[in-house]
Amino acid sequence: MTSVRRLVSATSVVVLALVAAPSAATAGPGADPDTPWRMRHWPQTQPWQADEAVALNGRNGPPPVDPQRYELPDTMTWADYRPIPGTNWADPAVRGSERTFDGALVLVDYPNQPFVVTQPANSTIYGNPSGVEKLARADVPAFYRDFLNQPGRLNRGHTIHEYWMEDSGGRFGIELSAYGVYQMPAKSHEYGIEAQMQRGQGCPAGDTCHRNLRTDARAAWIAAVGEAEAATYDFVFFLSAGQDESATWQEFGPMKFTTREEVTDDFGPPDDALPNWNATRYVDWTSWQASANVWPNATQGSSLQAESSGMSTYAHEFSHILGVGDNYNNPYGTPPRRDYSGPWEMLSRGTFNGPGGPHSRWLIPGTAGSSMGAQHMLRNKLKLGIADPEAVVRLSRAALAGSGLVLTRVTARSVESGGITVTLDGGDRAPACDTATDPLCDGGGYDNYTLEVVDRMGFDSFTPDSGVLLAKTKNADNAPFIWTIDANPQDIDKVDFVRPDGTPQKMTIGDYRQLSDALFHAGAGSGSEFEYVDTANRLQFYVLDRRRDGQGVLSYEVAVRSLDGAGPARRGVQAFPALARPDRSGWAQCTIGVRNSGRAADVIRVTAPGATLPRTVIGLAAGKTSTIPVWTKNIGRTTVTLTSESNPSAQATTACVVLR
Template sequence: MAGMFTRRLRTKLAVPAAVLIASTGLLFTDPAAAQPRPEPTPNPWQMRHWPQTQPWQESEPLRTWSLPGTEAPAPIDPQNYELPDHMTWDDYKRIPGTKWNNPNVKGSVRNFRGALVLLDYPDQPFAITQPKNSTLYGNPNLVSDVPREQVAQFYKDFLNTPNELNRGHTIHEYWMEDSAGRFGIELGAFGAYRMPSKSYQYGIEASMQRGAGCPAGETCQLNIRTDARAAWIADVGEDVAAQYDFVFFLSAGQDESSTWQEFGEMKFQNKEDVTDEFGPPDAALPNWNNTRYVEWSSWAASANIWPNATQGSSTQAESSGMSTYAHEFSHILGIGDNYNNPYSVPARRAYSGPWEMLDRGTFNGPGGPHSRWLIPAVGGSSMGAQHMLRNKLKLGIVDEQNVLRLSREALGSSGVVVAKVTARAAQQGLAGVNIAMGTGDLAAPCDVNTDPLCDGRGYQNYTVEVIDRMGFDSFTPDAGVLLAKTKNQDNAPFIWTVDANPQDIDKVDFVKPDGTPQKMTIGDYRQLSDALFHAGVDSGSGFEYVDQANRLHFYVLDLQRDRRGILSYTVAVRSLDGAGPHVRGVKAYPSVTKAPRTGGWAKCVLPVRNTGKAAPVSGHPEDVTAYVGSDVYRVKAATSARGWTTWVANAVATAKFGQTVPVTVYVKRDPGAQRSAAVQLTATSESDPTKSATTSCIVV
């Protein structure tokens, strides 16, 4: 049997002989050999379930930015976000200098031991034990006909051993990357255990199904953990179970989270259209049933378990991606959910969106949210986002020395703070900034029942961090600066992403069975795909944010990639109520440049000097001397010369006290323009607008 299973896997996955263990036929490889590679077959979510091509199956062109005219300058940091639905494995980018997927390297603070306990049912075998595409949902894909006695080892390897099927990515890798090597995960596998009741008797429960949909003569709302743990303990005993820090209960079949929409409103126009195939084994019941976020789904989808966690354990299904395990383990470690109902009435915007594991960052992965029903789970939910700064601090997986802690109240007396923040995936240098609002959120009350963009107020902090699309963050939609309001307690929303583009993103979510496009709701997490702030002007995003109520002004000043490709941004924050004790000043120096041909652009580089002087400061939670030795300047350019126009790529600049920095102005010569031009540059201190300097660039 082992040899036969090995041949099947070779046929289906084209796996090199070196990665197979002949004695078991299971998939395994050395971490160094696990390299991402192009998908050898068409995307498996391009299936038979919908009458026409869905929008996530089509590529979306990137937005490009340029100014009209010959040899036009370009924005320094254009926002080319990518919707999760359009991503493929080609989007994955390795973090330079890291090998977090190496199972031989343990967490430096703690290596958690988890028990993976597998469960199936009298009416529901494991999907991967069945022929390819044979289940009600068209599963399994890629792997099939796995003997039941080998399923536990298969899923242990799929989830936590680098191999070709998981493209070298594991739960251990996620936590090692997210924590910069502090937390690791190792798994032991047990089962499969046959549950005493049918799958839907556990899947149909009180809250999401509101008690409806249980076939006559049967008892539903059963506790899956009670029966699963009893079977496990009967097999291994309490002494063995006590050796594990937590338990992942892995249930055969689909989960409701990944099927309620795809096999509900996306497959059937109305609830009355749900076919008997997706109905219950009770003719007296309708073929639809209640579900979590909207009125109905197919009965079959509603009867699947919903992944969840309680203290010490979580439940998942075969369609639950690796990110689901990371999400649920976050709950086991003590952090709550931070997501909304995308379809609620009244509508409510997503909280932290695709940027956070405890929100819909769990859904990240190739193919996006509507590919999460695949078995094995190699699409959406296979590569979830890292945790945002607030949650990393709570989990203890970021060094305090790498977080700049500020006080809103102290900013008025210290003056503007300027800092260089590195992408969180890189885990080097400054990981972020936390601004504590000592007297709480001062914003006026807003009503979540009438304003979908209302954050609910009650926040205690702002955080600033940098996202780059590498590592597990490869499947976030954008790279840039992430600004958020946070609470100290897990009272959702306890992280609220500040959206640089709060307008409706106006994208199609899916196409209904009758051909009608269904737009993303205002509460859809993908509305925050364009939320990041970018440096410079004309990026498609913003480079600054002012919170008048909380008297804070945030800036994105510049960006840089080092020789290894690590992204960092220079950011600043100041109080609207004070500039600190420093002497402010500025001086600008003239320059000359050659005039372009007609229709072309010239570049003026003008030196701007910070002539101010630093003074001692105090009042912040830590010494900020190294971060208050600069000023931020607003730069503007203009010319009165006929037929000439000006443009600055960056409307703000920063310089340390005594430092001179170059400021670039672009100037265009239109047809019929006079032969030369004088371009005026004005640099004004944001801290003290009375300190301003003007100079000229002569274009001849």
């Protein structure tokens, strides 16, 4: 990050729909200048009237209005799941309003690798299967079809169809038909050991590695059903017997063995001339057995998964089939690079979300990590055509300079797929940074900002936090094409795992969980931030107020403005004094009245030297009123100043008076 894209500290700011300074001139046409403003425009029963003193009855200082309480995915359980009120997206009888995609699930096994669910419980070197065992080979296709797409006990009622219906607001659904099992003509490791990830290493003598599993699997399927039947499907999921490498390379590599020389024979190859370790994608080595597993991937019209691939893996790969690329880093790369969109996006590491987090993705069937992935972020929903058009506020940097501040309320994306987009007309003006030396460098070249609200509800139940998600985005899929703005960019300083020799391994700076505390929160003292200024791109974003309705639906009031123009509307602020008495702990709370006396929505910043302000930004539409709590232990008068963000000359000063 650079200093011009600074995070504003949680000091006193109030966001309002403001107007001019309090005077007879701002009272409106026909107002009597001899009548006090409060009597003309303010309800007569408000607690800040000059003749009312407030006793606080034992309160002990101001709590934050929106405290950040993030949780790492690793400690989550199924108890963290919260349903979305009034929905049943998992109902297989309800089809997508725009399209229900028909998919073929094609299962394949190998001469040396049967489906793990046909074996006794915990019988493999990975300790699988778990939750189901000794299925007949002929029953495996129906089992996985139902596990993935029929609500049941093992999948806790959650399906791929449910994911896409929820993510798309009911627009897209998924149906699956199962085929197989077809036995491949070669051993499993001849497909799993590939030229790129294994760097040409680890192929046993007499075997031919780097085979194309998709080619052979499709050939077997076509031989069984014919091209005409295959052509009736919109896409194909190829499901391979055994583990996948993405879910085993770390857990059964560096997490299990301190050095590559310590890898035991049971995790080694069937060729004594080869070492028990092999190359892998992100680091130099893993166990040979882990390296020999297939890595999930997608090409046009089809994707490849294994038995340990959780439901989120299928949703991730289907996103590729629909035309959106990957947006994640190498968390262990050199030079180090921060993750791009983290746990908040299905096409980043949000795929790993689910009970137990990233290190539980090796289970068969996939009932833990990677079973309940994040929704897509707003940029990708817009690309996929699944955002709610009426819920997206579309702005541009140039238009904001002409119109002035925009104030709106955004509902959690699990309920309503909306938010704010701001086009950076003329391009990203952020100063250049070097990804080779700065792991927090976003690389530049962005086209937009997006703002949305995430709540831990529905498939987002297994995201780390609830709050406001801000990001820079590109129109093209050249990663990083979504860059999450991190409200807490400092190292999260958490242990990832403990090595076999007892050494704690901290999360790398590139670990996606570094973004677990990235969301913005309303108010001061939350543990996060409530505003973000991009000086170079001349924009300022505000998080003003948090609300959860009677059904538990979360929304935030937010605002965005240009630093280059406030629009033509007159701005004004009016404020009114308050009296208070200390409680038993010595704290007193004044409730200051404030009115946006201007002609457009605005943001008002509050300062009160020597006092504590739990809510330092508020948003008001033109002519609307609100209150600001001011907490202090000072007896006597504390000056409170309220200033329009759009026009700092529009300012009002009042007092919090604390009586003994």
